[in-house]
Amino acid sequence: MPQRPYVIDQLISAKAIAARIEDLAREIGDEFRDTDKLVVVGLLRGSFVFIADLVRELDLPVEVDFLEASSYGDAMESSREVRILKDLRAAIEGRDVLVVEDIVDTGHTLNHVTKFLLSRKPAKLRTIALLDKPSRREVDFKAHWIGFSIPDEFVVGYGIDFAQRNRNLPFIGKVRFTDEA
Numbered sequence: 393m394p395q396r397p398y399v400i401d402q403l404i405s406a407k408a409i410a411a412r413i414e415d416l417a418r419e420i421g422d423e424f425r426d427t428d429k430l431v432v433v434g435l436l437r438g439s440f441v442f443i444a445d446l447v448r449e450l451d452l453p454v455e456v457d458f459l460e461a462s463s464y465g466d467a468m469e470s471s472r473e474v475r476i477l478k479d480l481r482a483a484i485e486g487r488d489v490l491v492v493e494d495i496v497d498t499g500h501t502l503n504h505v506t507k508f509l510l511s512r513k514p515a516k517l518r519t520i521a522l523l524d525k526p527s528r529r530e531v532d533f534k535a536h537w538i539g540f541s542i543p544d545e546f547v548v549g550y551g552i553d554f555a556q557r558n559r560n561l562p563f564i565g566k567v568r569f570t571d572e573a
């Protein structure tokens with residue numbers, strides 16, 4: 393299907409993201425100061441840029457692992473069916489876990505993933521998302537840390553895609569279709 397033409401307007405600059413990550417890393421450091429067994433879990437694919445920047449700001453011994461979950465495919469609407477496409481390598485029972493996500497929109501993805509991981513009985517499980525769109529929530533989910541609360545705009549960049557494109561933009565932008573009146 394041919395894609396509609398669109399442009400991307402910057403919403404959050406690379407500089408603002410970096411500054412916010414420094415603050416978040418300090419708060420996470422306080423929360424996990426007493427653990428030497430933290431596993432930082434990135435949700436593929438969207439979190440790959442955020443987790444890379446976040447772990448480099450963490451002054452803690454960390455193990456990094458990834459879980460792949462998908463619910464949007466190439467669409468702009470959630471399928472509401474979260475599929476786990478790749479499991480963790482680490483066993484997390486009895487360990488402290490920080491789940492790193494790019495965005496909480498309807499909430500289905502993180503809601504499903506946290507239940508999936510909690511069934512493995514970690515000692516502690518916390519969640520962080522760079523972006524939160526509270527006005528779009530369909531399930532009651534709240535991350536422990538949020539980078540930025542944003543309005544109901546379809547966003548791309550800094551790991552986040554529209555039909556698998558634009559993940560490599562260094563900033564967060566919003567998609568604006570140019571064929572709209």
Ligand SMILES: O=P(O)(O)OC[C@H]1O[C@H](OP(=O)(O)OP(=O)(O)O)[C@H](O)[C@@H]1O
Pocket residue numbers: 435436437438439461462463464465470493494495496497498499500501502552553
């Ligand atoms: O709160 P929700 O409505 O569930 O939306 C958030 C999820 O949707 C996107 O993932 P997507 O399924 O597009 O996969 P991707 O991470 O591989 O891009 C995004 O990366 C989050 O994981």
Ligand code: HPA
Pocket residue numbers: 464495497498545546547548552553554
């Ligand atoms: O705003 C968004 N942009 C891209 N992918 C998404 N998945 C959930 N919300 C979004």
Ligand SMILES: [Mg+2]
Pocket residue numbers: 435436437438439461462494501
């Ligand atoms: Mg995702």
